[in-house]
Amino acid sequence: MKKLIVANWKMNPATPREAKELYAKIRKMSLAQTAAEVVICPPAVFLGFLNHKNSSRLSLGVQDIAVHKDAGAFTGSVSASQVRYAGAEYVIIGHSERRIAGDDSEIINTKVKLALAAKLKVILCVGEAERDEHGKYLDILAKQVETALAGVPKGFYKKIIIAYEPVWAVGRVALGADTPAEFLHHKLFIQKIISKLIGGKAAKEVAVLYGGSVNAKNAADFLRQGNADGLLVGRESLRADHFKQIIYEAR
Ligand code: PGA
Numbered sequence: 001m002k003k004l005i006v007a008n009w010k011m012n013p014a015t016p017r018e019a020k021e022l023y024a025k026i027r028k029m030s031l032a033q034t035a036a037e038v039v040i041c042p043p044a045v046f047l048g049f050l051n052h053k054n055s056s057r058l059s060l061g062v063q064d065i066a067v068h069k070d071a072g073a074f075t076g077s078v079s080a081s082q083v084r085y086a087g088a089e090y091v092i093i094g095h096s097e098r099r100i101a102g103d104d105s106e107i108i109n110t111k112v113k114l115a116l117a118a119k120l121k122v123i124l125c126v127g128e129a130e131r132d133e134h135g136k137y138l139d140i141l142a143k144q145v146e147t148a149l150a151g152v153p154k155g156f157y158k159k160i161i162i163a164y165e166p167v168w169a170v171g172r173v174a175l176g177a178d179t180p181a182e183f184l185h186h187k188l189f190i191q192k193i194i195s196k197l198i199g200g201k202a203a204k205e206v207a208v209l210y211g212g213s214v215n216a217k218n219a220a221d222f223l224r225q226g227n228a229d230g231l232l233v234g235r236e237s238l239r240a241d242h243f244k245q246i247i248y249e250a251r
Contacts, residue, residue: 003250004230006039007237019046025240030058036250039090047086061090064098067107080118091115094125096167105147116156124148127165145193154198161207163232169212177213180226216245
């Protein structure tokens with residue numbers, strides 16, 4: 001299976017010109033390899049600037065969608081179907097930075113269903129804010145997975161990707177990444193939770209990515225030792241040379 005390397009640009013870069021330049025560089029490196037599908041998730045307003053052509057090696061996504069369907073009087077919101085029309089194939093849902101901004105488990109579950117109904121693939125972020133030595137945080141992780149996927153029919157799981165991101169490892173003030181061995185443990189745990197929802201065989205086919213302080217140095221270890229099905233990359237996806245190295249590690 002191809003590795004999925006997701007670039008979460010967050011609220012970057014500052015201008016469409018920079019977005020186009022970064023996109024062009026990533027496009028070139030993505031099309032020059034076959035081991036990974038690269039997904040660029042720019043700010044949604046930049047989608048239309050990128051002149052993207054569909055390819056199995058490079059796709060576009062967004063970082064969130066509205067909790068409302070299609071269209072209506074929801075000031076400031078952009079719906080799943082609108083981003084789909086704008087060229088997105090994927091959507092990140094439940095990112096820790098969105099959870100902090102108020103997305104609770106019910107909102108996340110609604111967004112997952114709206115995204116699937118609009119034929120988007122869902123990159124569902126889960127992860128604990130802190131870890132205790134007795135493993136209580138695993139209950140939190142299980143709940144996050146179960147509530148986000150509640151009521152999703154089995155047939156839709158082909159379009160669900162889980163990104164496991166310990167919250168303390170994400171973003172500018174991150175305290176450091178998970179270890180590949182810890183990630184593998186969490187991947188198996190997540191697949192066990194999903195197997196309770198859809199059975200073991202189907203659950204094994206749900207890709208589990210690692211995210212949080214991924215860089216050119218640790219990417220290979222997560223993909224090999226950690227057996228990650230891919231990576232969700234923030235900061236380092238804005239630096240074309242570093243991101244190239246990360247894509248290269250998927251080989
Ligand atoms: P980071 O972000 O790579 O900057 O830690 C990861 C993410 O936001 O998913």
